[in-house]
Amino acid sequence: MAITADAREVIGEATLGELEGTLRGQLVRPSDPDYDQARAVWNAAHARRPALVIRCAGTADVVRAVEFARSEGLQMAIRGGAHSIAGFSTSDGGVVIDTSPMKGIRVDPVSRRAVAQPGLTWSEFDHETQAFGLAVTGGLVSSTGIAGFTLGGGLGWLLRRHGLTCDNLLSADVVTADGQLVTASEHEHADLFWALRGGGGNFGVVTSLEYRLHPVGPVVFAGPVFYPGAAAVEVLRGWRDLTATMPDEFTTLANILVAPPVPFLPEAAHGQPVVGIIGVYSGSVEDGTKAAQPLRTLAEPLADLMGPMPYTGMQSLLDPLWTAGAQNYFTGALLDRLTDETLDTLLAQHAAGHALVRELHLHHCGGAMARVPTGATAFAHRDTAFVLNIIARSPDPAGFDAHAEWARATHRAMDPWSTGGYVNFTSEPGADKVQASYPPDTYARLVAVKDRYDPTNQFHLNQNIRPSDGG
Ligand SMILES: Cc1cc2nc3c(=O)[nH]c(=O)nc-3n(C[C@H](O)[C@H](O)[C@H](O)COP(=O)(O)OP(=O)(O)OC[C@H]3O[C@@H](n4cnc5c(N)ncnc54)[C@H](O)[C@@H]3O)c2cc1C
Secondary structure: OOOOOOHHHHHOHHHHHHHHHOOOOEEEOOOOOOHHHHHOOOOHHHOOOOOEEEEOOOHHHHHHHHHHHHHHOOOEEEEOOOOOOOOOOOOOOOEEEEOOOOOOEEEEOOOOEEEEOOOOEHHHHHHHHHOOOEEOOOOOOOOOEHHHHHHHOOOOOOHHHHOOHHHHEEEEEEEOOOOOEEEEEOOOOHHHHHHHOOOOOOOOEEEEEEEEOEEOOOEEEEEEEEEEHHHHHHHHHHHHHHHOOOOOOEEEEEEEEEOOOOOOOOHHHOOOEEEEEEEEEOOOHHHHHHHHHHHHOOOOOOEEOOEEEEHHHHHHOOHHHOOOOOEEEEEEEEEOOOOHHHHHHHHHHHHHOOOOEEEEEEEEOOOHHHHOOHHHOOOOOOOOOEEEEEEEEEOOOOOHHHHHHHHHHHHHHOOOOEEEOOHHHEOOOOHHHHHHOOOHHHHHHHHHHHHHHOOOOOOOOOOOOOOOOOO
């Protein structure tokens, strides 16, 4: 049951006081001065009013929060970095189990491992690991949280060299729906460990994540090169052709976008369609310089910003364009190939849109991501050649519905080439969307794990795997 008013009206101040007394972290009620800050999530399209936000200081608070929400019959939203596109980390009238204060991390440079708490963002995680020249595949925008990102799969600049983020997860501590703490790894709760790597936040609240790290940087050859819209066809086809022989060290992305009013792009291009090719070469700067050369000469660039830069600089390069507080709609599709017709369709769809921020990202996959066997993790679409992320963004709600509809129409236009979806890039909940993100046998296996760890579907604010009895 979800409640809709101030929690005190429904639960009673005595019960809330009792809860508060058992927490090391903070209980935030709607009447508290920092309630608006506590309820805010990255995507302002989901401005909801939870009954309570429990800012957890540690695992004990998480256990208490799960027990409390369960005993009071309150809907639970789990929050890490609050970047859920679909708004899953908040709710109207429920309890937000906010792990964002949990920012501990221990990096072992010798064994190349990190044990991290779920409140860390990629910026914070990279700061700690790059002190030792180490990294794991992380987000393209550094304010994104490590937890939701990893549990959904995790596409980033190191995916062709080191796999998805979830491919580098070695173990996780999880508070399950009955308030028990379990450690999942290849050796214990192996079914849960499999499900956590792509199955999202369906199985419990993760309180610790152990990662394998890799030597990266600290300086890499990276950055974007922008081409005018008039050259879009030759640039996109040229990039697509080059991906066929690209070394695993090089992970790139093509972006069809409207040029933002940024000083590094000529003023005449502002507000016009352009194509950006952006990438990171995670080997030596010298090799990266050579490998990137063909990408910088696909046509006459508007701006070429590729060059040596700190890996952490690249990780935060896009942050200013993706700040919190706007309305956002993302929808993603997995593509097994990019034909000329696919690219032409994407360009036509982009031209038909009206949002000033509308972007079509084509993430090049393969490499280490493709070498993981299909059944090894819940993220199973290992033969995906490109992941498309369709993005519509607007500073205010007026007109946003039409922009979201444009994104959905663009997704439909991709039907001939789409082989599935990616849960982290899906704005809408819905059984069809979730099932489309997994091959049928993977989905059936996820249901079996859900039956074992959350048979009554306490954790349903996510791309929901419904237990067999429907939850
Ligand atoms: C600006 C931006 C850039 C992005 N870039 C990328 C990208 O480069 N690559 C990519 O793959 N994805 C990307 N994403 C998508 C991103 O991976 C998802 O939105 C992800 O869920 C964000 O994780 P979070 O912890 O910040 O989110 P939250 O909103 O805090 O959580 C989202 C969901 O994750 C689950 N979850 C979070 N924390 C926990 C926990 N401790 N235990 C159990 N479940 C938990 C819950 O189901 C929750 O509803 C991006 C999103 C945004 C908004």
